[in-house]
Amino acid sequence: MNTSVTFGDDAAAALAGETAAKLAAEGVPAALAAGDPTLWGPDAEPEAAIRLGWLNLPKSSRELLPRLGELAAEIRERGLDHVVLAGMGGSSLAPEVICATADVPLTVLDTTDPDQVRRAVSDRLDRTVVVVASKSGGTIETDSHRRVYEQAFRDAGIDPAERIIVVTDPGSPLEAVAKEAGYRTVLADPNVGGRYSALSAFGLVPSALAGADVARLLDEAAEVLPSLAANEGNPGLLLGAALGAQALAGRNKLLLQDTLSDITGLPDWIEQLIAESTGKQGTGILPVVGADPTGADDELVVNIGPEGAFRVEGPLGAQFLVWEYATAIAGRLLGINPFDQPNVAESKENTSRLLAEAGEDPLPTGSPALVDGPVEVYGEVPDGAKNLADVLTGLLRAVPDDGYLAVMAYLDRWAALDTPTGKDASLGQTAEAWRAHDPATLRGLLAARTRRPVTFGWGPRFLHSTGQYHKGGPQNGVFLQVTGAVTEDVAVPGKPYTLGRLQLAQALGDLRALVGRGRPAVRLHLTDRAAGVSHLLAVAQEL
Numbered sequence: 001m002n003t004s005v006t007f008g009d010d011a012a013a014a015l016a017g018e019t020a021a022k023l024a025a026e027g028v029p030a031a032l033a034a035g036d037p038t039l040w041g042p043d044a045e046p047e048a049a050i051r052l053g054w055l056n057l058p059k060s061s062r063e064l065l066p067r068l069g070e071l072a073a074e075i076r077e078r079g080l081d082h083v084v085l086a087g088m089g090g091s092s093l094a095p096e097v098i099c100a101t102a103d104v105p106l107t108v109l110d111t112t113d114p115d116q117v118r119r120a121v122s123d124r125l126d127r128t129v130v131v132v133a134s135k136s137g138g139t140i141e142t143d144s145h146r147r148v149y150e151q152a153f154r155d156a157g158i159d160p161a162e163r164i165i166v167v168t169d170p171g172s173p174l175e176a177v178a179k180e181a182g183y184r185t186v187l188a189d190p191n192v193g194g195r196y197s198a199l200s201a202f203g204l205v206p207s208a209l210a211g212a213d214v215a216r217l218l219d220e221a222a223e224v225l226p227s228l229a230a231n232e233g234n235p236g237l238l239l240g241a242a243l244g245a246q247a248l249a250g251r252n253k254l255l256l257q258d259t260l261s262d263i264t265g266l267p268d269w270i271e272q273l274i275a276e277s278t279g280k281q282g283t284g285i286l287p288v289v290g291a292d293p294t295g296a297d298d299e300l301v302v303n304i305g306p307e308g309a310f311r312v313e314g315p316l317g318a319q320f321l322v323w324e325y326a327t328a329i330a331g332r333l334l335g336i337n338p339f340d341q342p343n344v345a346e347s348k349e350n351t352s353r354l355l356a357e358a359g360e361d362p363l364p365t366g367s368p369a370l371v372d373g374p375v376e377v378y379g380e381v382p383d384g385a386k387n388l389a390d391v392l393t394g395l396l397r398a399v400p401d402d403g404y405l406a407v408m409a410y411l412d413r414w415a416a417l418d419t420p421t422g423k424d425a426s427l428g429q430t431a432e433a434w435r436a437h438d439p440a441t442l443r444g445l446l447a448a449r450t451r452r453p454v455t456f457g458w459g460p461r462f463l464h465s466t467g468q469y470h471k472g473g474p475q476n477g478v479f480l481q482v483t484g485a486v487t488e489d490v491a492v493p494g495k496p497y498t499l500g501r502l503q504l505a506q507a508l509g510d511l512r513a514l515v516g517r518g519r520p521a522v523r524l525h526l527t528d529r530a531a532g533v534s535h536l537l538a539v540a541q542e543l
């Protein structure tokens with residue numbers, strides 16, 4: 001199956017073509033194919049030297065296939081048909097797309113929300129196998145999920161060693177834990193960064209266990225691989241040239257559309273790849289998922305699939321590789337290191353500090369600037385703001401001409417599915433009821449009231465994705481956090497914090513990093529989650 005990049009208009013095609021030709025004249029495709037770490041300048045070289053393994057994965061990951069086949073057969077034989085993946089960012093976004101595209105069920109756990117974690121843990125525990133995936137082996141969310149599941153299995157009289165499978169880098173603290181506990185472990189290629197790991201053990205292990213055809217994925221990637229070494233007919237070069245050159249020309253908001261392709265949810269994966277790779281040193285490309293084009297000057301619309309002017313067509317395995325390649329190329333054009341994420345650590349450190357300093361006391365939330373029904377508003381609100389509508393209007397007004405509004409919801413992603421719909425409700429009515437209670441609906445409501453891009457992220461998931469861009473990219477973002485009261489918390493065995501406390505500390509830690517940069521940022525706290533979401537959406541609707 002062919003992989004192609006198509007441009008809608010002559011100007012866009014010419015810009016991409018000229019830029020690609022220049023890169024080809026500099027020998028970039030051959031150098032990248034040979035794994036040359038000098039392509040991003042001397043500062044990036046040490047990191048690039050250990051981050052180009054993704055170019056070999058279509059071949060090297062084949063070695064994993066027999067083991068994956070065995071593991072999948074084993075869990076099937078033991079009747080374990082509920083696969084849970086605990087992993088953040090690069091350790092879960094690819095399997096989510098792979099499994100959604102293959103239409104096989106996978107429960108992804110990339111949250112600290114107590115309700116959402118409880119929802120997963122109380123679902124078919126007797127038939128559950130948990131893949132604990134972390135490259136560094138030190139990610140706090142994933143560590144917490146492992147601890148919560150270990151406890152839940154023990155409480156149910158199940159030996160965790162029969163149910164937990166670990167994917168990590170050789171030598172990580174998680175590998176040591178797994179060895180000690182007797183967990184089956186698949187070690188990943190350490191020369192591949194998290195967000196470039198779709199075709200590594202991180203992408204393949206959970207997907208294979210869930211029933212996706214991962215051999216086919218590698219075939220699809222292997223088919224496009226030879227073209228990535230070429231100066232002509234190289235879709236990765238052309239896409240990267242387009243993304244980089246367009247961003248340099250000011251079109252640095254990348255609207256990702258998923259229309260009529262056979263692939264489900266690829267924009268969420270691209271979002272992390274592009275935002276974390278390019279959003280640094282005050283520059284970068286902001287991916288915007290789920291938005292309609294507004295025609296603004298800084299907007300670049302790219303479609304996955306056969307629709308639209310500027311589009312990338314090809315099967316999922318090839319798309320992964322082509323977008324990774326394109327991101328590396330765009331990084332070179334933007335003059336940044338596409339393999340590090342220097343500003344992600346800052347929020348993590350703030351979170352740890354907040355937890356350590358508070359001890360057993362409540363976290364330092366401050367007092368609300370105003371209260372509107374079930375919504376408390378924290379942070380700087382516009383002068384004279386009397387209610388939530390004034391606050392939202394103020395935030396929208398604060399977005400600069402070249403900026404964006406980021407909505408970040410630290411809530412249960414699936415809570416809207418609990419909305420009672422009545423047993424005779426049609427599919428359409430049910431979907432409408434869910435939409436009306438889904439915090440993600442806020443994105444569209446606010447986007448309808450501004451010409452600037454509005455992004456939406458679930459916290460803490462986005463901290464491992466667009467969070468890097470928010471803090472490291474151009475400082476023109478305006479930020480709206482939503483947190484919610486916790487009525488039933490989840491303990492993290494062996495740790496002094498609960499999930500609810502960790503979640504709030506993550507929100508406050510990131511807020512601190514944003515406010516510290518002088519960015520307008522407000523936290524809305526829902527004292528009653530369901531009522532708060534309804535109120536928030538009703539107010540946004542009426543703006």
Ligand SMILES: O=P(O)(O)OC[C@H]1O[C@H](O)[C@H](O)[C@@H](O)[C@@H]1O
Binds near residue numbers: 138465
């Ligand atoms: O796989 P892990 O080491 O647990 O990392 C998971 C994620 O967290 C980090 O914060 C990075 O910013 C991401 O790029 C990474 O994918």
